[in-house]
Amino acid sequence: MSANGSAVVIGAGVMGSWTARWLQRAGLDVTLVDAHGPGNSLSSSGDESRVTRSAHGLDAHYPAWQRRSLDEWRELEARAGERLFLQTGVLWLAHDEAGMEADSQATLTRLAIPVERLSPADLATRWPQLGIDGLAWALHEPQAGVLMARRATAAAARDFAAAGGRLLRAHVQPPARPAGTRLGRVRLADGSALEADAFVFAAGPWLPKVLPDVAGYGRLAVTRQEVAYVAPPAGDGRFDEGRLPTWVEYGAAFYGMPSIEARGVKVAPDRPGPMVDPDRLEREPSREALAAVREFVRIRFPGLAGRPVSESRVCQYESTPDAHFIIDRHPEWEDAWVVGGGSGHGFKHGPAIGQYAAALVTGNIATAEELGPPDDRFRLGNRSAAGAGLRTAAAERA
Numbered sequence: 001m002s003a004n005g006s007a008v009v010i011g012a013g014v015m016g017s018w019t020a021r022w023l024q025r026a027g028l029d030v031t032l033v034d035a036h037g038p039g040n041s042l043s044s045s046g047d048e049s050r051v052t053r054s055a056h057g058l059d060a061h062y063p064a065w066q067r068r069s070l071d072e073w074r075e076l077e078a079r080a081g082e083r084l085f086l087q088t089g090v091l092w093l094a095h096d097e098a099g100m101e102a103d104s105q106a107t108l109t110r111l112a113i114p115v116e117r118l119s120p121a122d123l124a125t126r127w128p129q130l131g132i133d134g135l136a137w138a139l140h141e142p143q144a145g146v147l148m149a150r151r152a153t154a155a156a157a158r159d160f161a162a163a164g165g166r167l168l169r170a171h172v173q174p175p176a177r178p179a180g181t182r183l184g185r186v187r188l189a190d191g192s193a194l195e196a197d198a199f200v201f202a203a204g205p206w207l208p209k210v211l212p213d214v215a216g217y218g219r220l221a222v223t224r225q226e227v228a229y230v231a232p233p234a235g236d237g238r239f240d241e242g243r244l245p246t247w248v249e250y251g252a253a254f255y256g257m258p259s260i261e262a263r264g265v266k267v268a269p270d271r272p273g274p275m276v277d278p279d280r281l282e283r284e285p286s287r288e289a290l291a292a293v294r295e296f297v298r299i300r301f302p303g304l305a306g307r308p309v310s311e312s313r314v315c316q317y318e319s320t321p322d323a324h325f326i327i328d329r330h331p332e333w334e335d336a337w338v339v340g341g342g343s344g345h346g347f348k349h350g351p352a353i354g355q356y357a358a359a360l361v362t363g364n365i366a367t368a369e370e371l372g373p374p375d376d377r378f379r380l381g382n383r384s385a386a387g388a389g390l391r392t393a394a395a396e397r398a
């Protein structure tokens with residue numbers, strides 16, 4: 001595609017906003033359309049915070065994308081003039097010697113990404129507010145932390161608009177099958193149409209509704225996920241940012257972060273819930289999830305035992321069968337691309353996802369090769385959930 005072409009990006013979540021920005025940087029005239037606005041509360045990018053960490057077991061591609069993305073987030077933070085990243089550190093609480101944490105230590109050491117190995121005694125000394133029952137050891141990533149997700153998504157979309165991009169509030173209708181091999185236009189709910197040289201569908205958990213044939217529920221599992229914030233005791237600052245790191249305990253399928261901006265300590269069960277429709281999902285917390293949070297807190301953060309939940313959020317994962325994202329051209333329409341399948345770990349990678357997607361759309365082979373993974377993990381291909389089963393390994397999330 002020529003540098004003065006045009007593109008429409010559908011979805012101003014983290015993936016769409018960054019894709020739009022990179023397409024714009026490549027010289028395209030870009031329209032970014034969202035039904036509810038960037039970082040809205042129904043979207044997967046709309047929670048307050050998301051973990052950004054390098055560890056990903058033996059995989060070396062995601063750590064590289066995380067580091068590259070973190071640089072972009074920090075540059076955006078400087079341009080936006082508001083806090084988007086908090087270097088809380090991320091602590092991996094391991095139940096066993098071998099496993100994801102040990103694999104990550106080996107990989108990150110090889111990649112020269114700083115990590116430290118801590119014994120339970122080290123943990124008790126450094127963070128006495130953390131209960132150490134059942135822990136074999138911990139891996140600490142001091143340079144990792146938290147992205148202020150809703151704020152960061154809105155900042156990315158604003159950055160795009162400030163550079164001349166068109167940000168539109170509209171609902172794109174599922175496209176009818178075009179006569180040829182080009183989509184050419186998408187229709188909006190008011191009957192008008194947007195024409196462009198290229199279309200990027202980055203509709204997050206709505207992808208199965210917008211493109212049921214290629215990103216339908218057979219390929220994406222859209223599941224209900226819950227997050228709770230627990231209020232520390234009055235006068236107790238031990239659980240605040242700066243005093244407690246972000247933590248992930250795969251063995252217990254929980255993760256969370258310190259109390260940021262006095263919101264409360266975030267504690268999230270990390271098991272995929274039932275399938276949901278993001279347009280109909282009631283965002284009220286379930287008794288079961290809150291009970292599980294209280295029980296977990298009693299063991300891991302005894303100082304928070306019995307403390308009330310100050311806030312909660314209900315969101316959705318849009319997971320592929322193998323937890324790898326989808327970044328690929330539509331199989332039938334040569335001018336359309338699909339970007340999504342965040343699978344519970346996509347937020348942090350937004351800048352790299354957007355850059356890679358934009359390189360594919362514009363045919364920038366050098367950048368696509370430089371950024372791309374060593375395999376075909378992001379292809380739509382035959383990654384059908386049918387038969388393969390949804391891989392729910394907690395090791396792929398956060």
Ligand SMILES: Cc1cc2nc3c(=O)[nH]c(=O)nc-3n(C[C@H](O)[C@H](O)[C@H](O)COP(=O)(O)OP(=O)(O)OC[C@H]3O[C@@H](n4cnc5c(N)ncnc54)[C@H](O)[C@@H]3O)c2cc1C
Nearest residue numbers: 011013014015035044045051172204342345346347348398
């Ligand atoms: C509870 C939870 C915890 C998570 N934790 C982490 C974490 O710690 N670290 C991490 O890296 N990732 C995490 N993730 C994953 C991450 O948040 C998602 O992968 C990411 O936000 C997905 O972004 P997206 O842009 O694909 O989708 P979304 O943010 O959902 O954006 C899609 C957008 O498309 C718009 N849209 C949809 N359909 C249409 C249409 N027809 N017309 C116009 N607009 C439309 C929507 O309004 C929405 O704004 C977590 C996710 C959840 C739910």
